[in-house]
Structures are given as C-alpha cells and as structure tokens.
Amino acid sequence: MVAKSPEDRMAEKIPVTVLTGYLGAGKTTLLNRILSEDHGRKFAVIVNEFGAIGIDNDLVVGADEEVFEMNNGCICCTVRGDLIRIIEGLLKRKGKFDAIIVETTGLADPAPVAQTFFVDADVQNAARLDAVVTVADAKWLAERLKDAPEAKSQIAFADVIILNKTDLVSAEELRDVEARIRAINPYAKLHETVKCAVPINEVLGRNAFDLDRILEIEPQFLEVEDAHDHDHHDHAHHDHDDHHHHGREHHEHASHGLKHYHDEDMQSVALTIEGDVDADKFMPWINTYIQTEGASILRSKGILAFKDEPRRFVFQGVHMILDGDLQRDWKPGEKRVSRVVFIGRNLKEDEIRSGFLACAA
Numbered sequence: 405m406v407a408k409s410p411e412d413r414m415a416e417k418i419p420v421t422v423l424t425g426y427l428g429a430g431k432t433t434l435l436n437r438i439l440s441e442d443h444g445r446k447f448a449v450i451v452n453e454f455g456a457i458g459i460d461n462d463l464v465v466g467a468d469e470e471v472f473e474m475n476n477g478c479i480c481c482t483v484r485g486d487l488i489r490i491i492e493g494l495l496k497r498k499g500k501f502d503a504i505i506v507e508t509t510g511l512a513d514p515a516p517v518a519q520t521f522f523v524d525a526d527v528q529n530a531a532r533l534d535a536v537v538t539v540a541d542a543k544w545l546a547e548r549l550k551d552a553p554e555a556k557s558q559i560a561f562a563d564v565i566i567l568n569k570t571d572l573v574s575a576e577e578l579r580d581v582e583a584r585i586r587a588i589n590p591y592a593k594l595h596e597t598v599k600c601a602v603p604i605n606e607v608l609g610r611n612a613f614d615l616d617r618i619l620e621i622e623p624q625f626l627e628v629e630d631a632h633d634h635d636h637h638d639h640a641h642h643d644h645d646d647h648h649h650h651g652r653e654h655h656e657h658a659s660h661g662l663k664h665y666h667d668e669d670m671q672s673v674a675l676t677i678e679g680d681v682d683a684d685k686f687m688p689w690i691n692t693y694i695q696t697e698g699a700s701i702l703r704s705k706g707i708l709a710f711k712d713e714p715r716r717f718v719f720q721g722v723h724m725i726l727d728g729d730l731q732r733d734w735k736p737g738e739k740r741v742s743r744v745v746f747i748g749r750n751l752k753e754d755e756i757r758s759g760f761l762a763c764a765a
C-alpha cells in the first residue's frame with residue numbers, strides 16, 4: 405500500500421462551509437437555493453439561531469437534508485460545545501453525506517466558529533473548513549459596519565462574499581458598499597446578487613479557507629485556553645412560554661484565546677399563541693407596528709395559523725420591509741400554533757406582547 409499524501413488525506417476530510425452574514429442578509433435564502441438545486445450531493449445542515457424559537461429550522465427547505473438545530477444561544481460562545489458534539493456525531497456516519505453546512509446566527513462572530521475546525525483534534529482529523537461564506541445586505545451593510553462589530557468580523561473572515569439585495573440600492577450605493585467591503589477584506593471573492601442567485605460551485609467546494617490570512621487578522625486564532633468561563637455573559641434566558649434575551653452593552657470577550665465581540669444590546673422577543681390567530685387583526689397590527697418601530701426592529705419572523713386557513717402563513721421582515729405568504733398546509737397531527745420573533749435593540753417588549761396576544765382568534 406502506498407502511503408497517502410497530505411493532499412489525499414485532505415481530500416478525504418468532509419468539507420464544512422460556514423455560512424454567515426448579519427441578521428436578514430439572506431443566509432437562509434442562499435441555503436435554500438443550495439439545497440433545492442439539482443446537485444446530486446447530500447448535505448448535513450446545522451442551523452443556529454438567536455431567537456430560540458425554532459423558526460429558522462422551519463424555513464429551511466429540503467426533503468433529504470438532515471437539519472440540526474442549535475437554539476440555546478449564540479453559536480460562537482455558549483453552544484460551541486454543541487457544535488463540536490453535532491459534528492463529531494456526523495463524522496461517525498461518514499459516507500452518508502458529502503459536506504456539512506453550518507448556518508450561524510446573524511449575530512455570530514465567525515472567528516470562534518471557524519476556530520472549532522482547528523482546535524478540536526477529532527474534528528480536525530475528519531473535517532476541514534472549506535470556506536467562510538458571508539452574505540451581506542447591500543442596503544444595510546454600511547449602517548451595520550458602523551454599529552455592529554459582528555458584521556465587520558463576518559466580512560473580515562469571509563473567503564466568499566455574496567453582496568445580496570442589489571435590487572434595493574442604486575448603482576452608486578452599490579459601489580460605495582463594495583468599497584467599504586474591500587477596505588475590510590480585499591481578498592474574498594465577491595458576487596453581487598439578487599436573492600443570492602449564485603452558482604452553487606461558487607459557494608461550495610471552494611477550498612478557500614486561508615489560515616495564513618486569518619492569522620494575519622487574528623494572531624491568536626490557534627491559541628486554545630482550557631478554562632472557558634461564560635458565566636458573565638449567559639445571554640440566553642428561557643422563561644415560561646416566551647423567550648427573551650438581552651444585555652446592556654457592546655461586549656468584547658476572550659474565548660479560547662480569541663477575542664470576539666458581542667452586541668449585548670441586542671435582544672429578542674419571541675411569543676407563542678397556542679392556536680389560531682385572526683388574520684384581520686394580525687395583518688394591520690404587524691404592518692403598522694413594523695412601519696412605526698422598524699428602525700429598532702432589525703429582524704422579524706413568524707409562522708402563523710390563521711383561523712379557517714389550512715395553510716401556514718409565514719412572514720419575515722428586515723427593518724420596515726416585510727414579506728409574507730401562505731405556504732404549505734399544516735400537516736395532519738401538526739399542532740396549529742402561532743409563533744413570532746422580533747430581534748432588535750430597545751424593543752418594546754410589553755407593547756409587542758400585548759399587540760400580538762390581542763390577535764388571537
């Protein structure tokens with residue numbers, strides 16, 4: 405038997421794509437595009453979301469794919485252990501799929517996520533980080549670069565950048581945002597898109613993650629600390645039916661020797677009605693609320709059971725722009741519940757709660 409070259413061993417490792425991008429940029433849109441394409445490959449998908457209510461998982465299409473959900477906080481800190489466990493579990497079933505895709509929450513700093521593939525020995529032996537793919541919102545990125553350090557880190561760490569929603573900006577605005585991206589990351593392959601329309605081969609199988617470049621940005625990338633104290637920023641609270649989640653200030657902390665940033669001002673309000681909602685009450689409420697409070701609501705999503713409607717109503721918004729339609733039927737045996745989640749700064753939680761609960765049918 406001939407000894408295997410390092411290249412051969414590399415090729416045998418399962419490629420992992422980390423899909424990142426700020427809240428609402430289009431990560432799920434890209435993921436769904438990848439999964440719906442006739443690619444003949446089988447993916448395992450890991451989805452991490454901030455809102456703790458399991459809506460993202462529901463919005464991912466794909467009959468064949470296995471979707472693993474991680475809802476208990478941000479992937480870059482509290483649940484990194486979960487990420488390692490899920491990946492180790494997947495690696496034991498090698499051969500069942502061709503690649504792993506990790507969709508992080510919009511609020512994750514990708515550095516510690518990427519680091520997972522270099523500091524955990526079992527993961528490192530069997531998986532390789534293929535690329536960090538960052539979806540950027542052409543309309544909002546410039547604003548987020550000013551007030552959200554995660555957004556900047558996502559751009560800095562990207563091997564591939566999908567500059568999405570170009571339909572929402574002028575040619576001049578597009579040049580401006582592109583220049584801002586290039587000032588942070590001159591290396592990444594950049595694609596301008598509407599609805600993340602990009603050939604799948606531009607996103608997967610890139611073999612693009614460049615450790616040397618990352619060490620230039622983040623010299624401590626490979627340093628590992630044993631002790632790992634997260635008590636001071638346990639930012640997921642789960643009370644009764646509703647979940648909320650907040651902090652006070654921009655917060656920087658070290659994890660595994662790596663500095664990373666957290667926007668502790670960001671909060672989410674997630675609410676559930678155990679049953680139907682009256683569409684004639686809900687639609688005017690959500691439209692008005694989003695128009696008046698959209699500046700502070702970065703992201704909104706919901707899956708609703710409308711009275712006398714066999715299909716699920718799914719809506720989502722980024723600031724003031726709302727999308728919603730009736731999608732598939734509620735399945736037999738599937739419990740008709742109505743769930744919404746709002747993510748933003750200084751959310752008026754009581755107002756949102758009373759407004760939503762008043763829409764119950």
Ligand SMILES: Nc1nc2c(ncn2[C@@H]2O[C@H](COP(=O)(O)OP(=O)(O)OP(=O)(O)O)[C@@H](O)[C@H]2O)c(=O)[nH]1
Pocket residue numbers: 425426427428429430431432433434460509510539568569570571572597598599600703720721722727
């Ligand atoms: N106008 C416009 N809207 C888009 C485009 N791409 C996606 N959207 C819409 O933007 C919203 C957010 O898209 P998602 O793919 O859910 O974004 P995301 O990054 O997964 O969001 P989070 O997981 O909440 O961070 C949805 O309503 C999409 O339909 C685009 O190119 N143009």
